Amino acid sequence: MKKIRLLIIEEHAAVRRALEIRLRSATRIELLTTTDDLSVGRQAVHQSQPDVVLLGCKGSRNEKLFSLIEAVREMVERQTAVIALASYADEVEREMLLQAGVSRYLLKDINSPQLINEIESIAQRQYNPRCFYPADYLFSPGSGYGQTKA
Numbered sequence: 001m002k003k004i005r006l007l008i009i010e011e012h013a014a015v016r017r018a019l020e021i022r023l024r025s026a027t028r029i030e031l032l033t034t035t036d037d038l039s040v041g042r043q044a045v046h047q048s049q050p051d052v053v054l055l056g057c058k059g060s061r062n063e064k065l066f067s068l069i070e071a072v073r074e075m076v077e078r079q080t081a082v083i084a085l086a087s088y089a090d091e092v093e094r095e096m097l098l099q100a101g102v103s104r105y106l107l108k109d110i111n112s113p114q115l116i117n118e119i120e121s122i123a124q125r126q127y128n129p130r131c132f133y134p135a136d137y138l139f140s141p142g143s144g145y146g147q148t149k150a
Helices: 014-022 038-048 064-077 093-100 112-127
Strands: 004-007 029-035 052-057 081-086 104-107
Touching: 004 038, 004 064, 004 112, 014 052, 014 093, 014 112, 029 038, 029 112, 038 052, 038 081, 038 112, 052 064, 052 093, 064 081, 064 093, 081 093, 081 112, 104 112
Parallel strands: 004 029, 004 052, 052 081, 081 104
Antiparallel strands: none
């Protein structure tokens, strides 16, 4: 089976190293590179075309969040799945990133087997876009659910 090509964008060096160590042990994952810089990460997506990007975020509600949203949209347009990793749950950040196209919004304290499973699940979804998954049935704004016609 094809290896999952992964890129990590995380500004905290200790978290980045920990993710790298944890994920190098996964036989189905090929870690392409890690970076602490969003613009370098965006360039790496263009050059190496990973299947999945792990994108660190910090609950920012400023220009940084808008930069993350722009980057997510760009990556998704290039057929790269994005998993956002947050230090703590921030519902505004979560909703904005999900609307931008992230596949998952997870907390950084996720254990290694769960993280590997999430990456594999997202990659499988990328490889088989015609399959339906439970998350596909969640209602989203603009879906018409709960809206009444005037």
